Amino acid sequence: MREFVIKHLHKVYIGLLLVCSLSVYTVGIGHPNALFWDENYHIASAQKYIDSVMYMEPHPPLGKLLMAGSEAALGLNSDKDKSKFSETDYLRDNHLPEGGIDYFAFRLPSALLMVLAVLFFYGIVRRVSNNSHLAFAFSFLLIFDNALVIHARSAMLEGIQLFFILGAIYQCVRVITSHFQKDRTIRLPDYALLGVWIGLAISVKVNGAVLLLLFVMLYGADQWQAIRGLRIATLLKRLLSTVPAGVLPLIAVFLSIFYLHIGLGGEMPTHKDYDASPEYREQINNGQSWSPATFWTGLQDNSRYMSKYADGVPRLDVCKDGENGSYALGWPLGTKTINYRWSKQTTDGTTYVRYHNLVANPAVWFSVLAGIILSSGLIISRYVYQQPVKNNALFYWILAFTVLYFSYMLAILQIERVMYLYHYLVPLVFGCLNLALIFQYLFYEEFEKGSRHTYANLAGFVALVTGVFFVFAPFTYSWELTEAQFAMRNWFEFWKLELVR
Structure with missing residues (x-):
């Protein structure tokens, strides 16, 4: 063996x-x-x-x-x-x-x-x-x-x-x-x-x-x-x-x-048009989403949208309440954690919390x-x-x-x-x-x-x-x-772990 x-x-x-x-x-x-x-x-x-x-x-x-x-x-x-x-x-x-x-x-x-x-x-x-x-x-x-x-x-x-x-x-x-x-x-x-x-x-x-x-x-x-x-x-x-x-x-x-x-985007959405060009919207409405012409038009529109979206993202503001962003220089030490979601229940006077936390x-x-x-x-x-x-x-x-x-x-x-x-x-x-x-x-x-x-x-x-x-x-x-178990895992202040009470 x-x-x-x-x-x-x-x-x-x-x-x-x-x-x-x-x-x-x-x-x-x-x-x-x-x-x-x-x-x-x-x-x-x-x-x-x-x-x-x-x-x-x-x-x-x-x-x-x-x-x-x-x-x-x-x-x-x-x-x-x-x-x-x-x-x-x-x-x-x-x-x-x-x-x-x-x-x-x-x-x-x-x-x-x-x-x-x-x-x-x-x-x-x-x-x-x-x-x-x-x-x-x-x-x-x-x-x-x-x-x-x-x-x-x-x-x-x-x-x-x-x-x-x-x-x-x-x-x-x-x-x-x-x-x-x-x-x-x-x-x-x-x-x-x-x-x-x-x-x-x-x-x-x-x-x-x-x-x-x-x-x-x-x-x-x-x-x-x-x-x-x-x-x-x-x-x-x-x-x-x-x-x-x-x-x-x-x-x-x-x-x-x-x-x-x-090509898979064969229909225009009903909630927004993503600032799609008139040519792109017309090609989709005509059922031409797989055509080379639509691909070229759609590629340009997608590129513009990606650039515009990036320009609209706010900057880091550590003074903002609930800011989840962080400085890159702190990342190697694990700062800052993000609480993605949580739920809690209280049994016999003790509160139990389920954290889903990036740590x-x-x-x-x-x-x-x-x-x-x-x-x-x-x-x-x-x-x-x-x-x-x-x-x-x-x-x-x-x-x-x-x-x-x-x-x-x-x-x-x-x-x-x-x-x-x-x-x-x-x-x-x-x-x-x-x-x-x-x-x-x-x-x-x-x-x-x-x-x-x-x-x-x-x-x-x-x-x-x-x-x-x-x-x-x-x-x-x-x-x-529990709150005590959370405290046992809150090792570093710079992680900014947030206790849910």
Whole structure:
């Protein structure tokens, strides 16, 4: 039995990760049996595809298309009157049919894709580190982070997008590691497939554009010798083929998804026209939503609407009562939490509250911040003080994920509109990848020797992450808390957790 497990350890790890992530992300996703946060928008948008009603929204359409496909395929609400969903952009209780709806199908794409995203994470760390144990251990950071879990178990976009983001990173890592470890030539189809993954990520939320840096990394690996030799002519010649090979599939994916979005909008909505141009309205009314002319007109109208919507979003106002937004500089510490919804009951004089609250797992978030600080110090020591590195390949991967992290955060800091804690989930995942590699770098010699003490420390860290997750699980799964139990979990004042009395 032991020999079988050792021989098939990689498959055993994948199986265990699947079981754990399916349990955490998918069990009971129908609860809470109520709308919260952006579900009010996204479920209304998804239903419009089912009802063939045109709409426009600030985010690209892929996430809502997947929600609509899941709802239509499973048909869990086929006996419910959801006609009012297409008559509003923001669902309220009075729009719901009597008895409510089943939320399972709307939330399923996010939950399932996040489960698969964990496997991509495992594959990325395993390929870079050549250590299945390390990859297995750090994959639990994605499974047992409370903020990731609450968003992935909802009809929101983060779980869906993280699948495509980690898929893109895995594609980039797979090609580069095969190139250097197995002397495999990097080909134009490799750039094209990377472009497809990036296009899918951007088609969920435009912040996925940070992944364009993966093209730079892939090109750098592809032309490493030419870069070192400053062979400018060779570099430019290769750019003439790699840029269109990667960018054209990206554009094709993005436009194809918008074609579906526009084509499925076969009827004008009754509650608003989204400032659609007269040409667009006429084409829809004439039943031409799938025509190329309508696609071009609709694409321009959607672009204008997205830009106009972004300009109309208010700025952060920390003095405003009930402000849920927060400064990006505070996100690595988990500030500020958001109480998505709550309900309470009083039994025998004791008040029990079910919170559905966006809160970080501090064992994950603080460790990620420590990893970013350590990797930044490593990079500075290498390029400023010319210190040697233990492993060049590992160092460059640490550099890559640190650059991704800071590039995203710097871009966010340029945005003037109000932003929220969950906008940190993308760089958090970059930071988790970086943390795994910086851990290997710090204990490189010990890993090479197979030190049991090092693996015991790693197991202890995973146990800590898991334990802290369950401490805050009542906020994630809406379990009842008394006031005293809430106070036990109110660890940091800067989280601004709000007690419901």
